[in-house]
Amino acid sequence: MPVLNTTFAPKGVDQSLLLPVALRRTAIKPVAGQCSCGERRPLSVVLGVRSKLRPQFEGRWHCRRGCLHDTVKTAVTREFRGGVAGESRMRHRVPLGLILQTRGVITQRELKDALVMQERTGERLGDVLVRHFRVQEGKIAAALAAQWNAPLWHMEKMPDHRLLRIAPLQILQSAGMVPVRIDSNCIHLASTQGIDSTLAFALERMHRTDVECGIASNSVVEKLWLSAEAENARSVEEVLCQDMAEISRRLARTIEQLQPIESRAVRVGRRMWLRAWLEPAALNRGPLHQEDVVDYLFTLPASRPSFASAGVAAA
Numbered sequence: 639m640p641v642l643n644t645t646f647a648p649k650g651v652d653q654s655l656l657l658p659v660a661l662r663r664t665a666i667k668p669v670a671g672q673c674s675c676g677e678r679r680p681l682s683v684v685l686g687v688r689s690k691l692r693p694q695f696e697g698r699w700h701c702r703r704g705c706l707h708d709t710v711k712t713a714v715t716r717e718f719r720g721g722v723a724g725e726s727r728m729r730h731r732v733p734l735g736l737i738l739q740t741r742g743v744i745t746q747r748e749l750k751d752a753l754v755m756q757e758r759t760g761e762r763l764g765d766v767l768v769r770h771f772r773v774q775e776g777k778i779a780a781a782l783a784a785q786w787n788a789p790l791w792h793m794e795k796m797p798d799h800r801l802l803r804i805a806p807l808q809i810l811q812s813a814g815m816v817p818v819r820i821d822s823n824c825i826h827l828a829s830t831q832g833i834d835s836t837l838a839f840a841l842e843r844m845h846r847t848d849v850e851c852g853i854a855s856n857s858v859v860e861k862l863w864l865s866a867e868a869e870n871a872r873s874v875e876e877v878l879c880q881d882m883a884e885i886s887r888r889l890a891r892t893i894e895q896l897q898p899i900e901s902r903a904v905r906v907g908r909r910m911w912l913r914a915w916l917e918p919a920a921l922n923r924g925p926l927h928q929e930d931v932v933d934y935l936f937t938l939p940a941s942r943p944s945f946a947s948a949g950v951a952a953a
């Protein structure tokens with residue numbers, strides 16, 4: 639089983655805040671380019687009077703407000719295609735209790751009692767078994783890893799809580815997943831309950847890197863959350879939007895105001911996450927760097943079942 643070494647060579651430079659070489663290579667360089675409307679870069683840039691083209695969204699410069707709004711609208715429509723429903727974690731998985739019983743960790747009788755208790759308290763089955771049936775936490779994690787066909791990560795040390803900077807805290811919290819390591823070209827995410835592939839997919843696109851998901855013991859992840867809360871880590875104000883049209887509008891306006899050197903938007907559940915890099919250096923320093931990097935969340939109301947009203951079929 640892979641062992642995650644979560645120590646970041648602390649000698650001298652703070653390695654954890656640097657972008658690994660492979661990531662640095664793949665980081666998007668601001669394009670000299672052309673606007674989506676065909677408009678060429680302005681003469682001031684060609685002549686070197688102005689060095690940077692702003693604002694950039696998804697690697698592209700936009701010459702005027704209308705062009706930016708068009709690109710943003712296309713991006714928002716793309717992100718919400720298919721709607722936000724139907725992202726169930728539990729589809730087609732062998733039940734956790736059955737795996738534990740097959741492995742001889744619990745008896746059929748214990749499973750029955752635990753399920754009754756789970757029903758009554760609303761706790762997760764794994765928690766019930768650890769708390770009331772003296773099942774070792776490691777056994778639960780191993781069974782979950784089997785259930786999800788995911789690696790089981792033994793962490794020798796507590797992960798650095800600064801890793802939580804890779805995304806707004808709310809996004810990580812709703813997915814129930816935490817980053818436990820970033821190496822040369824991969825973000826490792828750990829969960830204690832199951833894999834949320836929408837988060838992995840969003841991070842992959844936001845940071846242009848691979849994301850690997852695994853299962854970790856509850857106590858390690860809990861401690862990481864507590865340290866994050868103590869540090870008041872990257873929680874971001876959420877802008878509540880009525881529909882996709884409003885998200886597009888507000889997102890574009892925000893980019894317009896920020897005039898970033900790069901910005902990207904990805905959806906996680908009902909939240910659209912915008913990250914904007916205000917200076918070229920910020921973009922090159924990697925996902926943990928906070929200076930000149932801002933996050934915004936544009937969120938649809940929880941009760942909204944479909945997006946048909948905004949003109950997109952929830953297929």
Ligand SMILES: [Zn+2]
Pocket residue numbers: 673674675676677700701702705
């Ligand atoms: Zn244009």
